Amino acid sequence: ETADKDGAQLQGCVTVEQLNSSGQATRRQVIRKASVILGRNEFQEILLRVHDGKIPQNYHLKEFKLFTKFVRDGSAPSNCSLKNIQLLLSNCPPDQLRLFLKTLSIKHQAWQSSKPLTGREKLRAGLPRSFEAISPLQQKDIQKVNELRSKVPPKGLTDRTNKTTVAGTGQQVKRSPSFLPSRKLNKEQAAVLSAVLSGKNVFFTGSAGTGKSFLLKRIIGSLPPKSTFATASTGVAACHIGGTTITQLCWSVIQCAPEDQIYFPSVGLFYKKHRVGTEEYKQTNWSICRFQFRFILNIDCEMGRNTDVPLLSKKRTAHSGILTFIFISD
Numbered sequence: 001e002t003a004d005k006d007g008a009q010l011q012g013c014v015t016v017e018q019l020n021s022s023g024q025a026t027r028r029q030v031i032r033k034a035s036v037i038l039g040r041n042e043f044q045e046i047l048l049r050v051h052d053g054k055i056p057q058n059y060h061l062k063e064f065k066l067f068t069k070f071v072r073d074g075s076a077p078s079n080c081s082l083k084n085i086q087l088l089l090s091n092c093p094p095d096q097l098r099l100f101l102k103t104l105s106i107k108h109q110a111w112q113s114s115k116p117l118t119g120r121e122k123l124r125a126g127l128p129r130s131f132e133a134i135s136p137l138q139q140k141d142i143q144k145v146n147e148l149r150s151k152v153p154p155k156g157l158t159d160r161t162n163k164t165t166v167a168g169t170g171q172q173v174k175r176s177p178s179f180l181p182s183r184k185l186n187k188e189q190a191a192v193l194s195a196v197l198s199g200k201n202v203f204f205t206g207s208a209g210t211g212k213s214f215l216l217k218r219i220i221g222s223l224p225p226k227s228t229f230a231t232a233s234t235g236v237a238a239c240h241i242g243g244t245t246i247t248q249l250c251w252s253v254i255q256c257a258p259e260d261q262i263y264f265p266s267v268g269l270f271y272k273k274h275r276v277g278t279e280e281y282k283q284t285n286w287s288i289c290r291f292q293f294r295f296i297l298n299i300d301c302e303m304g305r306n307t308d309v310p311l312l313s314k315k316r317t318a319h320s321g322i323l324t325f326i327f328i329s330d
């Protein structure tokens with residue numbers, strides 16, 4: 001349950017954009033497999049370290065805007081306004097991203113309330129450069145930020161960086177620390193999650209109310225969205241987990257493929273993309289049903305040998321080599 005333990009680290013795709021004075025990107029660097037670490041320097045200032053596996057880049061987070069609209073999809077743009085730099089995080093495990101952004105936001109608010117050193121004081125201190133990963137969120141951090149918020153006079157506005165919503169009456173709303181992982185996975189659930197994260201093929205089941213759906217949500221939240229496909233045999237089951245039906249997944253395989261003609265090794269056939277409603281389309285639809293059938297039947301051996309997987313990997317998984325398929329029964 002790494003996502004719960006640590007809000008200071010994140011894995012995903014990072015796009016670093018250099019903005020000009022009118023906010024347009026003049027330079028862009030995309031790091032598909034980046035590690036992002038939240039840390040502090042020798043003056044306890046908050047830094048964001050982006051590591052591409054070779055050279056780490058540090059970004060000061062004195063002033064920044066955070067946009068959290070797409071966190072559920074594993075994406076979050078943030079803007080370090082001091083340097084006119086925009087960092088766009090994408091394809092991050094959503095649970096990990098959520099905790100990371102909460103940690104960032106709370107730690108930054110707490111830091112703002114402390115008296116930052118002036119440039120002269122920093123020079124005088126003569127401290128050697130350092131970087132240390134930030135400590136995980138604790139109850140005392142939340143209490144501190146709640147105290148700070150209660151001192152702020154009501155404004156009737158919502159600040160983008162500090163989303164303490166203030167009702168129209170001017171009354172300030174204290175947010176509960178609900179983001180702290182209050183519900184831990186039990187031993188069996190944690191074992192399943194760690195097997196999934198280590199890339200094993202896993203089948204888990206249990207009687208009613210034993211926590212299968214709870215675990216499933218945690219699994220989906222711990223994997224990179226672009227290479228995770230949650231599917232179910234029926235629409236009802238798919239809706240339950242925010243996934244898609246297997247038929248839909250198969251169609252998306254076809255549609256995502258860059259070529260007009262696609263080869264499926266598991267059935268040894270070529271399929272052509274056709275316009276909806278044509279005779280060829282109907283035939284292709286039938287073939288896809290057969291493909292699905294084989295796909296599910298052969299899930300162990302086919303996926304183990306990675307036969308059909310490269311078809312998906314061309315476009316949808318440009319960011320990651322490992323694909324995770326989740327099949328849910330009703």
Ligand SMILES: Nc1ncnc2c1ncn2[C@@H]1O[C@H](COP(=O)(O)OP(=O)(O)OP(=O)(O)O)[C@@H](O)[C@H]1O
Binds near residue numbers: 183186212213
């Ligand atoms: N580790 C956990 N900690 C706290 N609560 C849990 C945990 N696992 C499951 N629960 C709770 O137990 C209840 C049943 O869990 P869940 O709905 O996931 O079971 P299920 O096996 O999917 O059930 P069913 O087969 O009936 O759909 C839910 O209220 C869920 O929030």
